[in-house]
Structures are given as structure tokens and as C-alpha cells.
Amino acid sequence: MSDCIFCQIAKGEVPARVVYEDDEVVAFEDINPQVPVHVLVIPRQHYNDIGDDVPEALLGHLLAVAARVAQEKGVAETGYRLLTNIGEDGRQTVGHLHMHVLGGAKMPIRMGPAD
Ligand code: AMP
Ligand code: ZN
Numbered sequence: 001m002s003d004c005i006f007c008q009i010a011k012g013e014v015p016a017r018v019v020y021e022d023d024e025v026v027a028f029e030d031i032n033p034q035v036p037v038h039v040l041v042i043p044r045q046h047y048n049d050i051g052d053d054v055p056e057a058l059l060g061h062l063l064a065v066a067a068r069v070a071q072e073k074g075v076a077e078t079g080y081r082l083l084t085n086i087g088e089d090g091r092q093t094v095g096h097l098h099m100h101v102l103g104g105a106k107m108p109i110r111m112g113p114a115d
Contacts, residue, residue, distance in 0.1 A: 001046045006096035010044040020069055024061055027069050027101075036104030037073045037080065041066045047097040049086045054097065066101050075103030 001007050008014040009028060016028035019039055030038040041062055047054045063082070070076045080103030085092040 001096075004046055004094075004096050006040075006042050006094055006098060007046050010042060019072070020065060022065075024058060025065050027065060030100070035102050035107075037070075037075050037101065039066075039069050039073065039101040041069065041099040041101060043097060048095050049092060049097050050084050051086065052097065062097075062099050066099050069101050070103060073101070073103065078103065080104075081107045 005014060009016045010026050016026075016031075018026060018028045020027040020041075023044070025041055025043055027039050027041045030040050043054070043058055043062065045058075050059065066082050067076070070080045080101060083100040083102060084098065085100075
């Protein structure tokens, strides 16, 4: 999708601080980090979200790369959170599947609805 910001990052048309890339996925620093380590892992190909008929091998690869990024960022030992937001209630703001890798701080326990 030509107007998708993450497709543009995947093609190198928009700059990003890339921390890992291969033929299938790209991982880059979130532009507005919520915690000390905040990296996004995306497939190069456009999918709206995790339910968009994404091949299971690609989903597995996204997770494996997320774990590798956590290791390389030095948070694998202390722990981290993987998160993918879907749709409006999930508060997805960029409509290209992405996995957040969040670490370097204690995550909130509460995962229920917003107040
Ligand atoms: P979500 O709310 O799950 O859709 O998350 C989208 C994430 O993308 C947010 O954390 C944004 O800060 C991040 N983001 C948006 N535009 C860019 C960009 N150009 N480069 C890096 N991260 C971005
Ligand atoms: Zn896209």
C-alpha cells in the first residue's frame, strides 16, 4: 500500500532506525517510545493486522525476530512484553501489522478496559 507509513519504511522510502531486517521482516525503533526499549517488528508485506490471513510461518518469524531483538537490546534477562494492537478497541493507530517489543521498565499489571 503506497500510502502506508510502515510499507514506506519497509521499502526504505521513509527513514527509520532499523535494528534488524531480513527478506521477510523489518524491526525499527518506535518514533515515540513508551519505555526505554520500544521496537516495532513488521512484515515487509502489508497486512492490516494479525487476523488478515497472515501465513503462520510469517507470524512465527515475527515472534522469533521480536525475541531476537529483545536479546540484542539487552532486555531478555530482565523481561519484556510483546504486544500487537488490533482495530479500534485495541487502539491500533497504524493499519500495518506490527509487534511492539517493550522493555527496560516494569510493565503495568492491569490489562483491562481503559477508565
Ligand atoms: P499502534 O498504536 O499499536 O498502532 O502503534 C503504532 C506505533 O507506531 C506507535 O507506537 C507510534 O509511535 C509508531 N509510529 C508511528 N509512525 C512511526 C514512524 N514513522 N516511525 C516509527 N514509529 C512510528
Ligand atoms: Zn503497509
